[in-house]
Amino acid sequence: MSTHESSVVIIGGGPGGYEAALVAAHLGAQVTVVDRDGLGGAAVLTDCVPSKTLIATADYMSEFETAAELGVHLEDREGDAVTDVVARLAEVNQRVLELAAAQSEDIGARLAEVGVRVIQGTGRLSGPGTVVTTGEGGEETLQADVVLVATGATPRVLPTAQPDGERILTWQQIYGLTDIPEHLVVVGSGVTGAELAQGFLGLGTRVTLVSSRDLVLPGEDQDAAAVIEDVFRRRGMEVLNRSRMESAQRRGEGVVVRLTDGREVEGSHVLIAVGAVPQTSDLGLEEAGVELSESGHIVVDRVSRTSVRGVYAAGDCTGVFALASVAAMQGRIAMSHALGDAVAPLRLGAVSANVFTDPEIATVGMTAAQAAEAEDVEAVTMPLARNPRAKMLGIQEGFVKLFASRGVGTVLGGVVVAPRASELIFPVALAVQNRLSVDQVASTFTVYPSLTGTLAEAARRLHPTEGDV
Structure with missing residues (x-):
């Protein structure tokens, strides 16, 4: 395929999408990115960048505790010891959101520099090489030699714990809080749950972590998980192992989390962190012949090809590894393969990952x-x-x-x-x-x-x- 004659349409502007766009543009293709939620996707706007920024603030506060062990003490002007370091959540979250927005703007500027067209709206396959977009400018039909689907995933929502954005929250909603929660109940001890549980603990919140397993972070090295759980407990977090949530509901000015064994945990807020589901519905995938797994993820091979010629997929919508770095690599590989550049298949055995606990x-x-x-x-x-x-x-x-x-x-x-x-x-x-x-x-x-x-x-x-x- 001659790249100078190739047109590429990418649905989704997250790491898989925008990294793919940069590669395709470099290889000479005409590239259009159709993005609904903001360039950078969840990784930049509601997940990785915001959560790690919040966690960095909590880590900074924890350094004051270590400082005393190193012989460094805070004193006021009269020489009295300062005992409390306080986080103002409204200011913390304002900085979080400003950083996320700035990163998104930087991505947009980079795409513009290399000539990538960005359509703000939604995209849907109406055939292997046709994408129908709907945005502020109305409906537009794009013909493409290559289509990349990089629509990501969204927080899993349970019918018995419906988020309201105020007291019952997903990890995408916590940045709207203006005050430190008095008592945050975190349901789910995977990476997202563990990171945010410790983050809010470091900011001064009382935290109860509901974990269905024997140890937190069941998908990680168990020696490492044991260290983290020990740190959690020593710093004052209540960890409820082998416990499952049945429901979460508002009660007065707070929430109550009912466990499957009948116990109730009362708190001021609850954060639901029980996984994510792929955003693959209403994209015309099945009508176009793209194979989906039972979980709704797009089935891809090691060069990001789907079951339909000319249609590729990258990122969390594929279920390969829910990491921004993997999504970006999948997107880059997809474009290199589709446009005839040298490419090596994805090596999952060489993927590095990190849990941003402390x-x-x-x-x-x-x-x-x-x-x-x-x-x-x-x-x-x-x-x-x-x-x-x-x-x-x-x-x-x-x-x-x-x-x-x-x-x-x-x-x-x-x-x-x-x-x-x-x-x-x-x-x-x-x-x-x-x-x-x-x-x-x-x-x-x-x-x-x-x-x-x-x-x-x-x-x-x-x-x-x-x-x-």
Whole structure:
């Protein structure tokens, strides 16, 4: 396909959509993005950027607690100790929303620079190569050589816990709050629930976390989850393990969450964080022949192709990995494949991810569960508390865990539990992506003192010996 004659229509302006648009424009295609909710999608406007901004504020407040351990104390002008650090939620949320809007504007400016047309409205397939858009300018029919669907997902809503935007909230609605909730009940202990539970705890809210599993963060490394749950409890959060919500309703000036065992938890607000559902209805997908899974996700292969020639999909609507980084990669791969550029299929085994709790949990590649089932894998875990830089920073929790192939020493994966683990996982991700050996990692200079020194030490401990072969 000649890219100079190609037209691309992208439905959805989130990470999968706008990153795909940039690649397609670079390859010479005429690109139109049809976006309903704002460029950047949920990742920028209502999820990743807002939540991590709020969490960063909470992390900043927690540093005041560590400061006392380092010999630093707050005093007023009379020399009296300052005991309370207060967050003003209206100001916090105003900053959150302003940052999100600014990021969205930056994306729009970048798309305009490369000649991408943006239509504010909705798009619907009326055939494999035809998209009908509806926006402020009315209805328009676009013909396309390539169509990319990147419509994302939306919070899962339960019939017994209908959000009202005031007391019963989804994670997209919390940024409308102007006052710190007195008692926030968080239902769901996955990544979103755990992150926001600790975020509001750090802002000064009393938090009760309703978790259906034995540990919070059931999808994460269980050693890491145990560290996080212990931190939650020590900082005053009430964690209700093996508990399921039956309903959530308004009661007076607050809410009541009824559990399936008959218990009731009263609070001022409840945050429902029980997953997401793909936004794939009313897009004309099934009529066009695009295969959907039982859950409603678009079925794609490793180069983002759907079951219909010329129609691709990327992001949360595919159910591959609910990560903005994966959505962006899927979108880039889709355009490279569709427009004839060199492309490598998506490698899920090299995806790095992060849970923005305090400390953070960062992972890449092989998991502990996978390593336990494999006979030819070695693992080593090292606590960060022994690291000199960690001592200087007052870090007491956290660890580094590496997995490597026995005998060969190829780095297969890793887990980092630490402040800013999202930054520390990158050397491990490079090793996994490029199939480096533990010896190559261990022989690379690290700064002394630094937290990355523990990564190098873990690699040294995995050095293959004759007995490993």
